Amino acid sequence: MPAGAGTLVGMTAKDTGAASARHGVMARTSGRLARFGLSQSDVDAAELEAEVVGCGADRISDAACGVPTTVVGRLRSVTLRPDSAIPAVEADLYDGTGNLTLVFLGRRTIPGITPGRILTAHGRPVVRDGVRSMVNPRYELAAVGE
Secondary structure, X not given: OOXXXXXXXXXXXXXXXXXHHHHHHHHHHHHHHHHXXXXXXXXXXXXXXXXXXXXXXXXXXXXXXXXXXXXXXXEEEEEEOOOOXXXXXEEEEEOOOOEEEEEEEOOOOOOOOOOOOEEEEEEOOEEEOOEEEEEOOEEEEOOOOO
């Protein structure tokens, strides 16, 4: 067998083994939860929430308005807000417990802010037009594949 066959490029045997083990645990967990009548989206939300709790961040559903908060989640959508003279990128962050709209004023695009990306945001949540938001948060992008 050629060198590297059967492994992902750039990953060591240890990396692929750990990834395989995580996938196996998640598959078993998904199977158990599915037996309880949960939908795939419920299973995905539970897995994402477990990851968020594991890293010590606040749940979006528990984030209090006006209080400095750190949240972690997956970006569901990223849009340019067209309804204003001031450009703004809006990104919906989901952590398995709720949504938080991240608003980046004065921006038309932000490299790395793409749907599906895991992101950590630091700021003060507010409710704007009935939507929980965080305006111009400090953020960190997780490495692709984490």
